[in-house]
Amino acid sequence: MKTIYKKLLFLVLLLPFSVLAQNTVNGSVLDKISGQPIPGVNVNVQGAVNGVSTDFDGKFQLSNVKKGDKIVFSFIGYKNSVVSYVAQKSVTVSLEEDQNQLKEVVIQVGYGTVKKKDATGAVTVLSTKDFNKGPVTSADQMIQGKVAGLQIINGGGSPGVDPVIRIRSGSSLSANNDPLYVIDGVPVASGGVEGGRNPLATINQNNIESISVLKDASATAIYGSRASNGVIIITTKKGKSGELQVTYNGNLTVSEITKKVDALSSTQFKAFVAANGNATQQALVGTANTDWQKEIYRTAIGTDHNIALSGGTDNVVYRASVGYANLSGILKRDNLQRTSLGANVTGNFFDKHLKIELNNNTSVIKSNYSNNGAIGGAVSFDPTQSVRNADGTYFQWLSSPTEINQLAGVNPVAQIEQQNNYGSFYRSIGNIQLDYKLHFLPALKAVANFGYDQMTGAGYGDTAADYRNGLSGSGFNNTYRNVESRDNKLMDLYLNYNAKVDAIATQFDVTGGYTYQDFKESKNKSSYNFQNNTTVADLFTPTRVNLQSFFARTNITIADKYLLTLSYRRDGTSRFTEEFRWSNFPAVAVAWKLNEERFLKDVESISSLKLRGGWGITGQQNIGNSYPSLPLYLASNSSAQYQIGDTFYTTYRPEAYNSNLKWEQTTTVNAGIDFGLFNNRVTGSVDAYQRITKDLLLYTYNPSFFGFSNQDNYNVGTIDNKGIELSAEVIPVRNDNFQWTIGGNVTFQDSKITKLTTTQANTPGIDTGGIDGGTGNTIQNHQVGYSPSSFFVYEQAYGTDGKPLEGVFIDRNKDGVVNEKDKYRFHKPASDVFYAFNTSVSYKNWDMGMNWRGSWGNYNYNNVDSNKGVYNTVLTRNTDLSNGVANLLESGFTKSTDFQLHSDYYVQNASFIRLDNVNVGYTFNQKENATSLVKLTLSAQNVLVITKYQGLDPEISGGIDKNLYPRPITFTLGLNVNF
Incomplete structure (x- = not known):
């Protein structure tokens, strides 16, 4: 007994020393390849409960460590590292990326998430390391060329301009073909409002954590009626626990025009008028040598600054950011200023059974819109005239000594400097989401998500008194103001059950719920005429559209090999009558992980x-009009009001409607394969799909003597889209100091109209695609057996010298006369193949990358040449002269006629290869005790275009090249600082 007491006493005496032996370890965790710190790494003592996470600088402090303990370092995407504690005061650990884990990315799929390795649909997810570098100002620019099947065409060179975004070609003829955008769980309205620009530019690009692109119906059908054109899910960055961390991103951009329209020079113009003009016209030729395009364009400077703060505790984390961008366009006076705010707070309560997340992204944009008419004016204005007269006034063509010729062209510099067009735009997107895991059944989770998307915009401006209205200063001096607002409210309520049944080695993930979304829109327009002292206002009735839905989805995983996804959604829309209001959208997908099989x-x-396979149905009801199937009365606008004295009175008339209008539905079949080889040094996917859209929504002509207008919305037919998508990434070299990555994708696509029911008898399809020149001319046509919007033209005849013969066209039907019956469909604007290639290299602290994109099989109608490439463009009247493009010297066309405008001579091959971006960066090493990280980058955007197209730029949405705002080459110097 004494011996036992002695041993106990000895242990008690040793206890304080044992406590004192539990030490604190400091250290840092770095990426083995780049040497950069890794935040959020889990640092734990093996077999113990104590643990911490590294801060934003990769640093940690771990307490209660005893000699001999094993310290485990773990982080998603990296292999675990274990260090034995032998009383060292500091530890530096380099983690090696685990290529298997890196591919296990979590994908946002709508009302939930799924690991990429368990995804059954055609889904691509991009994170910050995948995004495009350089002068990126919106989400679309971050992923351009990065996703097979996703085509993004910028709307021109103006800052913040709307892009055209299509996933697998779109599915409709005239209904909205934009994908659905979901930002932090809130499906947002596509399109903008008065005074706004690209809606995606309202989200600060530095706040975006990941972007998921959902392409096939098995992935998108959970969103039902809004997912017919695919879904793009944007997830913003969230806070991380630890000390306050600050991040700054800034860049300086310089943009220059690279190519101008080939207009006649002053010398060419003088020679042309001398050879072809009459004496009166020859007398109008001036003595100046003015390059009008040079006069309206400039070197544009832009800056973008963003700062973010993040931190938090184990239970509550936060992130807040503010940004300011001041971006100038190469067209003089064109400018965009954006102030953006972002905030996220995530809290876990009641032992992490309740999670509350708040998100908000708000932007305020102020714009100065230059008159884009000056772009065309600079091509067509007389190059022998000066910008200003001797007395300092702008040169304009006169019809009398004191009056400006209203039929003549306008001085393009005056267009820019005498017209003020401004815009102000506010948009706020936010939500609060509550996730509650039931205490008595943690596998069951109840989720409530309340979100909103609010935007308000105003366009306003004024015109100088002497602009186009005389030289005495007694002009109209008009002002205008247009205001528009949209309010989108969202409520999601659903349950999620996620549990594994070990007895049958099966994981079940079941979700079901209800969603309610309400859209409101209001607008008003007014203008004031100082000369007449009158105000004219257009009256608009606020509109409202409501969507309600019930949805369910089940994901079943058996033995981590066999995957099954079932989803169903039932949508109702206020756009249609009760008979056609509701529609059902089911989907099913299966997948088989062959690598998990024993063989x-x-x-x-x-x-x-x-291997993956899926089938599903999605819908479309967004055709612009809020009440296309209801009988309504429409208030007249300012141009159709009755005037009694100085007062204008509004009238009302019946508005066109179609009570039989119903859902456009798209059925998609998709088969795919995902692969990773050689420890995922080679990864990729292949998908083949077919999308059949029936009951196509189209705004087209009414039958004669029917309805309240010439045109109305109809369900007119069926379109068949097919395609094959391939994407791959290869890492040929990877070691401690050097890594080389090659990636790319290619998409083959084909679209055909298979059914078309027009409301006009004996018509060759449906004309579309308006062009400049003549009155009401179109150049494209929808017809069964052809691609949508195929060019519908006459076949031009050519002489033995290879030049086109003016007024001579082929009698294709050989009836002895050339008329409308001889038109044929000649090529299409959509490409047969589009592709992208990117490569990046990192060596120690240096990194470099480049991105290429290309398109093959797409054609453009060169409307600049067809409208400004004939003699009578220059020699229209005896009172003024206009310039033309150099093509008139090649074609020799003298007259602008409907036949000339519809000649296939102007349908040109617009295939191209474009070097989108080249970038190089240097990261300054972070010393052991440093608290900051600094990186400098230099990049060039829109570096090179290789094409046979004769116009300004081959990349034209819709295939009709009018007067595109030129895309400049942009050089960017960027700075990133973390501390």
């Missing part, structure tokens, strides 16, 4: 191999 499990060269 492949031991094949080391195969890291992953998954």
